[in-house]
Amino acid sequence: MALLKVTDLQVYYGVIQAIKGISFEVNAGEVIALIGANGAGKTTILHAITGLVPVKSGSIEFEVPKTGMNDKDIVTETVNLRKTPAHKIVSLGMAHVPEGRRIFSQLTVLENLKMGAYTRNDKEEMEQTLKKVYKRFPRLEERKNQVAGTLSGGEQQMLAMGRALMSHPRIILMDEPSMGLSPILVEEIFDIIKEISKSGTTVLLVEQNAKKALSIANRAYVLETGNIVLEGDAKELMNDESVKKAYLGE
Amino acid sequence: MKLVEYIIGQLINGLNAGSIYALIALGYSMVYGIAKMINFAHGDIIMVGSYALYVFIVLMKMPVIVAILLTIGFCAILGITIERIAYKPLRKAPPLAVLITAIGVSFFLQNASLLIFKANPIPFGTIIKVDAVNIGNISISGLTIVTLVVTFICMAILTLFINKTKAGSAMRAVSEDKGAAQLMGINVNRTISLTFAIGSALAAIAGILFLSQYPSLKPTMGALPGIKAFVAAVLGGIGNVPGAMLGGMLLGIIENTAKAYISTEVSDAIVFGVLILVLLLKPSGLLGKKRIEKV
Numbered sequence A: 001m002a003l004l005k006v007t008d009l010q011v012y013y014g015v016i017q018a019i020k021g022i023s024f025e026v027n028a029g030e031v032i033a034l035i036g037a038n039g040a041g042k043t044t045i046l047h048a049i050t051g052l053v054p055v056k057s058g059s060i061e062f063e064v065p066k067t068g069m070n071d072k073d074i075v076t077e078t079v080n081l082r083k084t085p086a087h088k089i090v091s092l093g094m095a096h097v098p099e100g101r102r103i104f105s106q107l108t109v110l111e112n113l114k115m116g117a118y119t120r121n122d123k124e125e126m127e128q129t130l131k132k133v134y135k136r137f138p139r140l141e142e143r144k145n146q147v148a149g150t151l152s153g154g155e156q157q158m159l160a161m162g163r164a165l166m167s168h169p170r171i172i173l174m175d176e177p178s179m180g181l182s183p184i185l186v187e188e189i190f191d192i193i194k195e196i197s198k199s200g201t202t203v204l205l206v207e208q209n210a211k212k213a214l215s216i217a218n219r220a221y222v223l224e225t226g227n228i229v230l231e232g233d234a235k236e237l238m239n240d241e242s243v244k245k246a247y248l249g250e
Numbered sequence B: 001m002k003l004v005e006y007i008i009g010q011l012i013n014g015l016n017a018g019s020i021y022a023l024i025a026l027g028y029s030m031v032y033g034i035a036k037m038i039n040f041a042h043g044d045i046i047m048v049g050s051y052a053l054y055v056f057i058v059l060m061k062m063p064v065i066v067a068i069l070l071t072i073g074f075c076a077i078l079g080i081t082i083e084r085i086a087y088k089p090l091r092k093a094p095p096l097a098v099l100i101t102a103i104g105v106s107f108f109l110q111n112a113s114l115l116i117f118k119a120n121p122i123p124f125g126t127i128i129k130v131d132a133v134n135i136g137n138i139s140i141s142g143l144t145i146v147t148l149v150v151t152f153i154c155m156a157i158l159t160l161f162i163n164k165t166k167a168g169s170a171m172r173a174v175s176e177d178k179g180a181a182q183l184m185g186i187n188v189n190r191t192i193s194l195t196f197a198i199g200s201a202l203a204a205i206a207g208i209l210f211l212s213q214y215p216s217l218k219p220t221m222g223a224l225p226g227i228k229a230f231v232a233a234v235l236g237g238i239g240n241v242p243g244a245m246l247g248g249m250l251l252g253i254i255e256n257t258a259k260a261y262i263s264t265e266v267s268d269a270i271v272f273g274v275l276i277l278v279l280l281l282k283p284s285g286l287l288g289k290k291r292i293e294k295v
């Protein structure tokens, strides 16, 4: 069963329909890329999933482990995220690295990371996770007491990712993590995404950089003005003539 | 020597008035920081708090300390209620609609107390009975000492709360980016409620201190300290907590100095003159930061 299943999603901004009834799914362990031109609706989809914009119709189903069960048998239940208030979604195991990073610029790096663990009450576990995040992003540890607004763009992206990881997500949604970064940093960020995936976290990746996104994804969806026009295996899409022409600049 | 003592005495008087402005200004500033609105009904919380204290002490004959705590609690709940009923439905409305609503709430509170308690001022004996303290030739009244100490304690607790607790960090996060805060799992509505509760509780404390200095109750008593505290908040940089503290204290000192050396009649004009001057030189207020633009 899919970890995240979006069915016939429609989103409006006022009278303008931004998402015109799309369906897709993300299985546990996958890296799924969502690619498309500016204004295609990628960010809107992620915002709809995590409750930042209201959904007109459709369903967003998320598999959540059932609490209170014994550990041996893994029992899950399906939660409709449309009926879940935005602030309750992260504790279900879904983190969102939003477009433009949206770190808390007046808070310190450490305070930002702690905000990422806001819903987690076990202090010891939080410290453990913090250590892991620092290990992945040594730069953040060096700057932990620095006000986040003074970080460089690349560092801010790392902070946004670290902050999301602080919540122990089972799935992480990333909105253009490579935006505005130098080629070396883009490489670095994509390596980190690969690592995150390897460590068992499912990834839904929105990217302008279609080439890089397809190179690390298992499957991908191509979005055009609110519709999914193409979907399939990432490697196959990379060789698709229309994708090559429109998104890979070949 | 006489002159120095005189100046110190005036400074203490200024800080005394400034403490009350600062406590009220904190509410304006915190609410602005988080809800991006000027809560013009905030000054009237002082009035409601004063009447509440009167009801608890004089009419219901409660012990002073109980009455004070109940007054603070009552105002905190009132603040939350006002936000829920009047402002929350307007979160996405144009600022002008919110502003007019806030003025409407202010009128509502004043008229409600007019209806209940009538227009005639009600005398109220001071509840703070502390002996004056003499330092050298300077005598500081007990009331002034209590005011300064209470204000200092409130500011210290508030500063610790905002900077050192999880709820305080969440409050700062919400004031910066509500959407991102929600992604962290922060309940934005509850954080806004908490902010109104704290602001109103501080206004209640300010009201109790104010009432002790000007022991007479009337429905419009919150208007003038309210507007001056608003000036203080803007002076310090609205949305900025240390700014509200500084702005309040400065305003008290400026006003008091103007009263002592120039004239009581024009002191208000001078206060507003200073505000205009500061805003010309630094539009974001003394401690207000220019917002860091997101790229």
Ligand SMILES: Nc1ncnc2c1ncn2[C@@H]1O[C@H](COP(=O)(O)OP(=O)(O)OP(=O)(O)O)[C@@H](O)[C@H]1O
Pocket (backbone or CB within 6 Å): A013, A016, A018, A036, A037, A038, A039, A040, A041, A042, A043, A044, A045, A099, A208
């Ligand atoms: N808050 C909003 N109000 C009105 N229209 C909006 C709003 N946000 C997005 N839109 C519109 O919805 C459409 C989809 O926008 P969206 O931000 O989802 O695109 P995107 O695929 O993420 O683009 P980009 O690659 O540039 O980030 C666009 O036409 C955009 O103009």
Ligand SMILES: [Mg+2]
Pocket (backbone or CB within 6 Å): A042, A043, A044, A099, A175
């Ligand atoms: Mg986008």
